[in-house]
Amino acid sequence: MLLTVIGCWGAYPNKGEGTSAYLIQHEGFNLLLECGSACLSLLPEYLPPEKLNGLVLSHYHSDHIADLGCLQYVFRVNTELDIITDPLPVYGPGSGEGFQKLTYCDYTKGIELVPGTPRQLGPLVCHSIFNSHGEPCLAIKIISNAGTPAERTLVYSGDTGWDSGLVSFCRGADVLLCESSLYNKFEGMLSGHLTAGQAGKLAEESGIKTLVLTHFPHYGRIDDLKKEAESVFTGRTMMARSGLKIEI
Amino acid sequence: MLLTVIGCWGAYPNKGEGTSAYLIQHEGFNLLLECGSACLSLLPEYLPPEKLNGLVLSHYHSDHIADLGCLQYVFRVNTELDIITDPLPVYGPGSGEGFQKLTYCDYTKGIELVPGTPRQLGPLVCHSIFNSHGEPCLAIKIISNAGTPAERTLVYSGDTGWDSGLVSFCRGADVLLCESSLYNKFEGMLSGHLTAGQAGKLAEESGIKTLVLTHFPHYGRIDDLKKEAESVFTGRTMMARSGLKIEI
Numbered sequence: 142m143l144l145t146v147i148g149c150w151g152a153y154p155n156k157g158e159g160t161s162a163y164l165i166q167h168e169g170f171n172l173l174l175e176c177g178s179a180c181l182s183l184l185p186e187y188l189p190p191e192k193l194n195g196l197v198l199s200h201y202h203s204d205h206i207a208d209l210g211c212l213q214y215v216f217r218v219n220t221e222l223d224i225i226t227d228p229l230p231v232y233g234p235g236s237g238e239g240f241q242k243l244t245y246c247d248y249t250k251g252i253e254l255v256p257g258t259p260r261q262l263g264p265l266v267c268h269s270i271f272n273s274h275g276e277p278c279l280a281i282k283i284i285s286n287a288g289t290p291a292e293r294t295l296v297y298s299g300d301t302g303w304d305s306g307l308v309s310f311c312r313g314a315d316v317l318l319c320e321s322s323l324y325n326k327f328e329g330m331l332s333g334h335l336t337a338g339q340a341g342k343l344a345e346e347s348g349i350k351t352l353v354l355t356h357f358p359h360y361g362r363i364d365d366l367k368k369e370a371e372s373v374f375t376g377r378t379m380m381a382r383s384g385l386k387i388e389i
Numbered sequence: 390m391l392l393t394v395i396g397c398w399g400a401y402p403n404k405g406e407g408t409s410a411y412l413i414q415h416e417g418f419n420l421l422l423e424c425g426s427a428c429l430s431l432l433p434e435y436l437p438p439e440k441l442n443g444l445v446l447s448h449y450h451s452d453h454i455a456d457l458g459c460l461q462y463v464f465r466v467n468t469e470l471d472i473i474t475d476p477l478p479v480y481g482p483g484s485g486e487g488f489q490k491l492t493y494c495d496y497t498k499g500i501e502l503v504p505g506t507p508r509q510l511g512p513l514v515c516h517s518i519f520n521s522h523g524e525p526c527l528a529i530k531i532i533s534n535a536g537t538p539a540e541r542t543l544v545y546s547g548d549t550g551w552d553s554g555l556v557s558f559c560r561g562a563d564v565l566l567c568e569s570s571l572y573n574k575f576e577g578m579l580s581g582h583l584t585a586g587q588a589g590k591l592a593e594e595s596g597i598k599t600l601v602l603t604h605f606p607h608y609g610r611i612d613d614l615k616k617e618a619e620s621v622f623t624g625r626t627m628m629a630r631s632g633l634k635i636e637i
Binding site: 152153154155156157158159160177178179181182183185186190202203204207208209210211212213214215217218222359360 | 402407429457608
């Protein structure tokens with residue numbers, strides 16, 4: 142499967158960029174993971190938004206769902222123009238007001254992701270567990286060619302603080318797309334987020350092959366995050382950036 | 390005062406562009422009018438978002454507020470980094486859940502815009518009236534150098550269907566920034582929005598000098614909107630586009 146980074150900033154975007162949004166494509170199936178700020182402005186570089194087959198959300202903070210309402214308008218307008226016929230399935234944790242907003246008339250349909258219960262999304266299999274973010278938030282595992290010799294696995298951390306349950310969830314994944322909102326010196330000062338060193342520790346303890354850091358802060362030099370992760374993780378560490386493509 | 394178009398699409402943005410967002414600057418005061426999709430990705434081309442002194446919203450549909458939550462994070466992060474000290478005042482109609490979300494801890498403060506009651510926003514004066522959009526939505530008038538020979542007036546229609554009350558509200562404005570979501574042939578087929586011909590009629594009947602069409606649809610050839618407005622309006626008609634600056 143092909144992972145394309147659409148947006149990689151936490152909280153709000155830098156100029157010309159976006160907050161959390163990732164495109165996952167496999168066998169003609171187009172899955173959007175998170176729908177942050179500027180997602181719909183940046184996505185058409187890679188895919189017309191009406192060609193999406195599904196959207197998965199880890200939680201309902203603004204930097205992960207800013208463009209959800211406008212994506213719902215994409216499906217409304219393109220349905221009214223007879224360009225598309227099917228509603229967009231939108232998967233997320235089944236809690237409260239955030240979940241209620243996933244369904245928009247007949248244009249998008251909210252579907253609960255139940256931790257521990259796998260879901261088939263086109264040719265992909267999706268697993269999830271709750272992580273540690275203060276409000277209900279999911280870590281997401283996406284598997285292509287499940288059960289075959291060609292099986293490949295991407296794990297996305299969601300927004301989370303250190304959570305030992307993530308180690309077994311990530312075990313053996315090919316790629317871990319992991320938030321690193323904090324420099325090591327701020328460990329413990331902002332709950333519900335990982336330092337780069339903790340992201341490296343998670344990658345090392347779960348034996349993943351490639352760590353992709355994302356969800357960057359707006360202070361300091363973000364290249365230092367890579368150094369901090371690399372001081373713990375012995376595999377390959379990459380920094381997310383708009384347009385980064387990884388064949389998994 | 391200087392008007393800069395940040396985003397001009399209705400519903401959702403085109404590639405690399407944004408939905409409704411306009412920057413109004415006068416005597417060092419920076420006012421954002423609407424905060425649509427991709428606003429925070431595009432705005433830094435003209436102004437760092439933490440330099441905003443106020444935000445005015447006409448209503449709470451997604452294509453006008455998509456980036457509000459992330460703008461609230463801008464003010465949170467920059468306050469925590471000691472870069473700014475004052476909360477961002479956010480003005481909008483005082484109705485329901487939408488208004489409640491304008492206040493975010495001590496970082497942004499929601500303030501009701503009461504139609505018929507002028508508000509001083511830094512060196513600018515803001516008037517508003519309800520228009521005709523189905524849900525409470527405001528047309529906004531911004532005046533610089535009020536009561537002096539240098540007085541200048543911008544009126545923004547908000548999202549609205551034809552509403553004769555707008556004619557007197559717009560009367561004599563220098564610039565009318567007016568939604569034109571519809572081609573003339575669709576008049577009456579989508580309530581709460583204007584055709585380009587109706588935008589031209591509003592401009593002509595209220596005697597404004599310059600009409601700027603905005604809030605464009607995602608079908609047809611939008612240059613036709615200009616022709617339809619010009620067939621009614623005898624003043625100057627312009628099409629909004631990202632980065633368009635108009636000194637008023």
